[in-house]
Amino acid sequence: MTRKRRRLYVVVAALLVFGSATALVLAALDDSLDLFQSPSQLMASPPPPERGIRLGGLVEEGTVLRSTDGLSVTFRITDGAQSVPVTYQGILPDLFREGQGVITVGTMSAGGTFVAREVLAKHDENYLPREVVDALKESGQWQGDGVK
């Protein structure tokens, strides 16, 4: 077997593997991206119901309601300008509190309620998700860099 021939094998194998990897990546990127939205953006242009959304903002004071069985919870997420009702089933993260920054991941239902499958709160009290900071800045509610 000649040198060229052998090199060809390697090149063909490389193309095959990387080609299929690219195909996998493109196919997967299409339907596993969650778009980050602030409450204002979400209200301005409601996304299609199957679209994965990361909704970030502050938990509005006085809106957290637990169901009697303690399992599902509803609250509103606000960026100061707009607020969106959210429902969630399960245990909330340790640092979930009213008035604090959270990110919820889920989809928008036809009734205008955001159905969260995941609620992420910050991991320590100095840290606010960057997307939430940006959303607050955009709506003019950002209180400076007091919160690191």
Place this chain on the structure above:
Amino acid sequence: MIIELGHFALILALAAALIQGSLPMIGAARGDAAWMALARPAAFAQLFFVVFAFCALTHAYVTSDFSVANVVANSHSAKPLLYKITGVWGNHEGSMLLWILILALFGSAVAAFGGNLPPSLRARVLGVQAWIGIGFLTFTLFTSNPFLRVFPAPFDGEDLNPLLQDPGLAFHPPMLYAGYVGFSMAFSFAIAALIEGKVDAAWARWVRPWTLLAWAFLTGGIALGSWWAYYELGWGGWWFWDPVENVSFMPWLLGTALLHSALVVEKRNALKTWTILLAILTFSLSLIGTFIVRSGVLTSVHAFATDPERGFFILVLLALAIGGSLTLFAIRAPSLKSGGLFAPISREGAMVINNLFLAAACAAVFLGTLYPLFLELLTDGEQKVSVGPPFFNATFAPLMVPLVFLMAIGPLLPWKRADLAGALARLKLAALAAVAAALLAWYVSAGGPILAVAALGLAAWLFVGTLVEWADRVKLFRVAPGESWRRARSLPRAAHGMTLAHAGLAVVMAGAIGSSVWKSEVVTNLRPGETVAIAGYDLRFEGVERHAGPNYSADRAAFTVTRDGEAIAVMFPEKRVYAVRAMPTTEAAIRTTLLADLYAVIGDADGQGGWTVRVYYEPLVPWIWVGCLVMVAGGLTSLSDRRLRVGAPHRRDAARAGSRPAAA
């Protein structure tokens, strides 16, 4: 005073690194032996000063010296001693110091054990190491100095993030860093080889042990991190495809590829340029891993408070290190003599396939991790997205399937030219095991998802295939047991290491599949005396008691676990509130049988006597960490091989080995 001395020692370490990075390099270029020899004492001096600085900071933590800003921000006098010590690296500044310490340790190891390296190569390797050190030392001194004082000193500190006050996470960073920094050795050797213009079998033999050591550490570090996430975060998951996990996983993937390709350089004197490129990329990913976590570019658990000055410095460092080394590669690589040829079906052919899949998998993870960043830059911050686990499951898993399938075959192929049909014939037993395992999984799970059943079969295929290869080598059951034992003992340690590492991966794979596909979860609200049932177990909620720890108070729940009416265990999940930061954490209670874990967490009280309770049953999940341990053991076994021992290879011997047809 000690703090100022520590600060000063760090500056002296920078001075030593500057000497180590310049004079020996010039000496190597000019052939001046005296200048080249300077690299050794400079490396030791650098280590001495860095150790001094590190001890100074540790001293401040242990004695709770709250005139030091870093101690104030991350410690508290009531914190247990263990976490006072681990708090040293539980923050940005201290973790940078730890990084530098490990780097200096590796550099000194070359200086100490590299006696038989050609002097010019040793000088250049140490020189490149020094430049990495210079980058990190200046970064630390100018933007992340841990030795800053505060005045007036507060009475007490702000405590370490409670999530980090945990034995698993206490030792996760040193392990992970030893892995990241360990790859700097492969990098330094690669750059030195590019400057020298020479890559041969001896070079590969010097690189392999360092890469193996780094790989073992990184494997352990990743496993420890995932174990921590599993029991501490209280979500019952062990891998979230979080950016932080991904950035440690990428160097692991490429480092694994590097281990294999360096073997081809060593045995067959081929794949030389590719191996050099892999060494550069692996360490580049380690650098990206270190910095991305710290810089807060990607949102994650570990992102410490950021400031733009640091971010800029990091970008410049990354650009210099990665851009510079790739430029050098582009200029010098074509002049490296290209190596031997080989047939597609052979051990080296299998290694190429392995490298292709690992590199493709790494590329997929890289894209998924950094895509949000690219998109945000391209659209000027308009489009913010996140790439979730479905992306990684859909790209990574399909790339692993052929890799794992071929992984059982590769070791059966001899070097140079192999007989594929013969190899496959020897794998009959593995095929049988795969079918049996799949059928068993199908039966136990009552017809669970077909893909998962098949994947479990694949894990069995790899496990048994790996053992078959080992059994063939020692002629197990074909000769007397004593003879097999003698053969096993005369088998190179590297062969045992490979068997362990591959078998370990099969175990990890089975654990990963079992726990993600057949995990069951119950979330409910319980009052004391009520019972929740999961997977054949009944957990009776006995109530919650207040309980005080050294620096936290906890609500501790008690669950009596019964199976078929028989009490078998009591589990105590906790919800803690750490006093200083007023931060709650969840402490899961886990009961393991090594075949499955029962996992319980408590949530909030509903104010009417009830508590939210979450219980998981996770089959096979302990196998993930057992398998990782086996893999690490495999790496270390291989490392103990006499042929790989640092200092063993001599260029002359190796050159002979490289030119004759390899027998192994």
